[in-house]
Amino acid sequence: MxxxxxxxxxxxxxxxxxxxxxxxxxxxxxxxxxxxxxxxxxxxxxxxxxxxxxxxxxxxxxxxxxxxxxxxxxxxxxxxxxxxxxxxxxxxxxxxxxxxxxxxxxxxxxxxxxxxxxxxxxxxxxxxxxxxxxxxxxxxxxxxxxxxxxxxxxxxxxxxxxxxxxxxxxxxxxxxxxxxxxxxxxxxxxxxxxxxxxxxxxxxxxxxxxxxxxxxxxxxxxxxxxxxxxxxxxxxxxxxxxxxxxxxxQFYFDLTFSIIVMQVVGGLASVTGSLAGTVLITVVVEILRRSENGLDLGFVQIPQIFGVTEIGLCLIIIATLYTRREGLLGFAEIDRFLPFLRPRRSDLPRDTTAVADISRKPTGILRIDAISKAYGGLLAVDKVSLELPVGQILGLIGPNGSGKTTLLGCIAGTHQPTGGRITIDDIDVTGLPAHRIAHLGIGRTFQNIRLFTHLTALENVQAALTQRWPQMGYEALTVAALHLLADLKIADLAQRDAGTLSYGQQRRLEIARALALEPRFLLLDEPAAGMNESETEDLLGILAWLVQGRGLGLLIVDHDMQLIMRLCNQIAVLNKGELIALGSAADVQQSQAVREAYLGRRHAERIVA
Amino acid sequence: MEFFLQQFLNALALGGTYALLGLGLAVVFSVLGLINFAHGELMTLTGYGIFYALLFGVPYPLALIIGVVLATGAAILMERVAFRPVRNSSGTTMLLTSFAVSTILHILFQNLISARPKAIAVPNSLTGAVAIADMQIGVIQLLSILVTAVSLLALTLFLRRSLLGIAMRAAAEDFNVARLMGVNANLVISTAFGISGVLAGIAGILWLFQRGSVDPLMGFLPVLKAFIAVVLGGLGSLSGAVIGGFILGFIEVGLRAYLPDGVLAYRDAISLTLVILVLFFWPQGIVARREAVR
Structure with missing residues (x-):
């Protein structure tokens, strides 16, 4: 390219x-x-x-x-x-x-x-x-x-x-x-x-x-x-x-403080804010400096006070932090206020033909081989082995605290496994940092949605796309990002800040962002948590499309049994860090060990009886 | 060997002061996520409290107690007035607020008291030295070590044995969950500031004994160093703050004792650079705090 x-x-x-x-x-x-x-x-x-x-x-x-x-x-x-x-x-x-x-x-x-x-x-x-x-x-x-x-x-x-x-x-x-x-x-x-x-x-x-x-x-x-x-x-x-x-x-705390006050009052995250803050504080300081040597207001004499300027700066920054934490401009740039600088929808490229060739489906297999994770004496994950080929859905269930998220973290690289191996085909990815694993074909979403809140939906996806296609120009990236957003049916929200989207839209955006790296495997941590029935139904559609349309392998952690049972080719059950069952939905439902894990031994026996 | 032991005790004394300061900062940080720049002004306030108490003829021990009480009260008041409005905001917002509070206090001290140092007489009984074996050991050094040890012990007992102390530790682990368990947030936060005030007061007295005077900037530099000690130990960890404080004390005293004369002037730069180098290898500090990614 x-x-x-x-x-x-x-x-x-x-x-x-x-x-x-x-x-x-x-x-x-x-x-x-x-x-x-x-x-x-x-x-x-x-x-x-x-x-x-x-x-x-x-x-x-x-x-x-x-x-x-x-x-x-x-x-x-x-x-x-x-x-x-x-x-x-x-x-x-x-x-x-x-x-x-x-x-x-x-x-x-x-x-x-x-x-x-x-x-x-x-x-x-x-x-x-x-x-x-x-x-x-x-x-x-x-x-x-x-x-x-x-x-x-x-x-x-x-x-x-x-x-x-x-x-x-x-x-x-x-x-x-x-x-x-x-x-x-x-x-x-x-x-x-x-x-x-x-x-x-x-x-x-x-x-x-x-x-x-x-x-x-x-x-x-x-x-x-x-x-x-x-x-x-x-x-x-x-x-x-x-x-x-x-x-x-002269280049010590006083100057440091002045500069920080200017930037924070203007808007820490905004270049326009730098300008606004510098103008405002310069004016205030000029006025205060003049009153430093005492001031004669005609009816009252204000004596000389040391540090009037500093006190003024302190009060301004405290007032800013109390009332308008993000500063005058917040995260906005001048573009927001000048209509002719604002991006128009017609500016967005209309030709949204895919850049990536998605007709070529991925191949490969993700192998988790006897992975363990210990915290001190506690084994959060104990020699768990799983396999996930592309085009398959593997469900991971288990009671709270059974090690599901930890196992997911070990695969995604946010946790360092203390034993075992994780491979994609023949590539050993065990213990690599999260950002390297992302480049090797494993994408993920989070239990608590994690988006780039103050970035637009478009930027959320573009940021991920630049990782996959470092040489791609802005135009082409925009086209590709819009294409992904369209796949998830949120293209019309491209210019909205991610933080302003609804819950279901945020989930879609998170998936679109994960897809931008063209992963072969996608790890989804409780994607249906907090969703109502129709949102869950939507999600099911998306997940099915990920597997059938894009050919990905999915690893899904969720507590929604209906979703898991309907969707997954295979289900793995963890309890206290150990893999206690692995098989089809029917197999798992029959398993005595699984019942015991969820219900306790006595209740499980009663149900069977 | 004697020289070494002498320096070892010096390092314990200095490190102990940093540890007390660092612990005060860490108690507040672990509960609130606030790095309190105005902690140093609590030290300074202790100094002025003692100065004025002595001026009015209050007996010496009582004057010291007044100093500590003043710092404690000021710490609790500071939280009520200045930090409550920004309680749930980002670390940066709270840090800047405390920086502004600190600057305002400096300037108030300058205008209302004096920009120049005020001398505080250190009792004769403390200025001497005691002979142990063949060594002359300063009484102040010994006292510092003793006071630090007692303070750390008392705080440990409070945190482990008292109900409020256990609530504080719970809040330090996870403030939101602690609140769900019925821990009173305002009480815990006020207590945290109260403890940090007591520790700042005690550290202020020890610092004062070394210098013999108080000025508006007295607390600024030691607290900056305590910040660095806290980060070195692992931000958010109480034991880390103590460990970091002692390490910084040992580094500083060690450099002062063993650096050749020509580079002695660079000792602050060298000690802080060493700390930053440590952070290069352990970005989480020595006692890392684990956080789950969900």
Whole structure:
């Protein structure tokens, strides 16, 4: 298949609009105004760069980072070192190598070197941080902030220690800042809807589901982490060349907090939010800063108060978190508000001929060979062996706590089996991580539906499709995704956010997403749970089509006996981790062991009697 | 050998303080999923409580008790006023709220008290050293170790023996199920904050004895380090927090004692980098908390 670029047309248009919204007023100010407003605007643009850079990682991954300011500090430090006049450098940084002291670069070259060095440092750090989840990751970024600050202070001689670096050429003029800020904003917007951005947003919405469609979560995070760090470094360098003097303390908690407040108030998950938050907070801070030295309101004198600005920021963020947790824009981009940027139904490709050749049915057999899973002394699954050829349905039943979901987890790779082997034909997949197993032909759905809630139905399926067809362009992916949605009869819901769909529609979407990877085997964990009779009837139709139409092998865990008995070619019964019966519906119904497991020995005997 | 033993005790004392702080953070996190940035301000508040109590002529032991009570009350109040509105939201939302609370408290301390450190006299009986075998061991070190041990023991007994303690452990395992079993959510959460306040108060006193003064930022850095200790131990695990605290204490003291002079300035950076390296190999921390994927 031809490699074509993955570009979402809306994203490109939206990025241009965002850029213009920033550029036009700033150019007007540059052309018409003079004095302090030029400085304020330049400062705003530097902050905008920093906020948009933070958003690339935190907005798309959902992991709040306190560490981006450390990359700003590094960026400032490196770019300053590259551009300060050699004579001054010799006295300021006596321990630096001679070659560096003698070097004297222009701004573009200095920025380029800064970006590369910061990117490499971020890559090394990111290998560890991107493996952490949620709050642990946030705390690790906090550690990073402290590490870098203390390194810069400790490395006196290479740096100026905790003293100010001075004599930095003033090169961040308003037009330069504008160019760099707009570029950063455009990159952030395009990244959000790029292939990598889509996959990262999927991991933000649901970690386990992202793995189940083959996404390697740490490596997707790493891409955003490095990009975000490089642009943070850029913002730091811009700041250094704006201020001409800085000390390491300026890139510490206060700046970190300001940047985070801007992003969170605007909308953590939105690039438009970065812009809105930066504008709002810049205005508020300008007003508060003026009142910091005391204020004469005519009738009352307000004395000088330390930290009015910080208190103001705190109150704004608390108000935001109490009343509008997702920030001003939430997950929305500017496209939502400008009708001409919104995707129209007529924009969606109408030609929905299948890309994948589904007439060729899969072949193969999934073998579970004496799989065990122990938690300490407890055997949750005890040497269970099963076989599932394609085109067959295997039902897995058993009382609560009998190890069904654990067994499913061992096959899907979310649990590490402690013994036994799982193979697909001759490929050993035992103990592989979930995202690798997804690529080897095993799809799954979850007991509690796990969708990418704030992504559209279309994006849910596209995210999975890009895993199967990495080279496919956006157009072709859309066609294929719509085709899958049509198969599940939810094509008309393509542009709706997954979280807004009804229960039955969500189940269908989850199956459509699982099918996107063209699995040979599909594991369904209680697909009928919580469904009413007509929904269950629908589901039966879909499952039958999966087997007869697509030729998949299904492994179904469910408590709905009617569904299991009607559907399955074979039924396996687990009790306390052991396989106690395997056979047709009739065989299982006859089994004494099964009755005992479900009813207890005494009741079982009474029924037989 | 003497030097080593001396450092070993130092590490126990410092690690114990981190462990107390980390445990206070972990008690709240395990119940609520909140990482409380304002925990450090509870330490600072203890310091100011003691400072003012002494200023008004309150006897020393009573002043210490006032300090701890103040931190405990403040912790419970903090939850009522600031954290209840964001109780069921994401970790990020709660963390940011607590960060804002922490910053507001800093600034209040600065404006209402002073930005400069306030000296607190440490009783003479504590500044000396006792000779054991051939070693001179600081009384404060010994006291720190003793207080840490007693606190950990008392908390363990509370969590294992008392009904409320068992409810707390249940809530730490699975808060929703605990509530279904009739555990009173508000009571458990208030108790968690109360415990974290007591622990922050005790840690604050130990920290104060080392420094002899209190300033608005007193609690900030030790609590940042305690965060890292908690993540190292395994976020959400109480025993993990204690283990993480002691490990961090040992790393810091070890580096201070054995690093050559030239790189001594880098010890904070080195110790935190070591921790992050550990997390690279055990992303869940040392005592991992298992979560089922359903």
């Amino acid at each position: 031809a490699v074509s670029a993955y570009v979402v047309p809306q994203a490109a248009k939206s990025a241009i609009v965002l850029g213009a919204i920033v550029a036009i007023p700033c150019l007007l100010i540059f052309a018409l105004a003079q004095g302090p407003i030029i400085t304020t605007t330049t400062n705003f643009l530097v902050m905008l760069t920093a906020v948009a850079a933070l958003g690339i990682f935190s907005g798309n991954s959902g992991i709040l980072s306190f560490g981006q300011c450390s990359f700003m500090a590094l960026g400032a430090q490196i770019s300053a070192t590259l551009t300060i006049a050699p004579a001054l450098k010799k006295s300021a940084f006596p321990l630096l190598a001679d070659a560096i002291i003698q070097s004297h670069f222009s701004l573009p070259i200095a920025l380029l070197i800064t970006l590369i060095v910061v990117g490499l440092i971020a890559l090394a750090i990111g290998l560890a941080i991107c493996r952490l989840n949620g709050s642990s990751a946030t705390i690790a970024t906090l550690g990073l902030l402290i590490i870098v600050e203390s390194l810069i202070v400790a490395a006196q001689g290479f740096t100026r220690g905790n003293q100010a670096v001075y004599g930095i050429p003033k090169m961040t003029t308003l037009p330069v800042a504008l160019g760099l800020a707009v570029a950063t904003l455009v990159i952030a917007r395009i990244y959000r809807d790029s292939r990598a951005g889509l996959l990262l947003r999927a991991t933000r919405e649901n970690h386990a589901a992202a793995q189940s469609i083959g996404i390697n979560v740490p490596s997707q995070r790493l891409v955003a982490w490095v990009l975000s760090a490089m642009l943070s470094g850029l913002a730091g360098a811009m700041m250094a060349h704006m201020l001409t003097v800085f000390s390491p303390k």
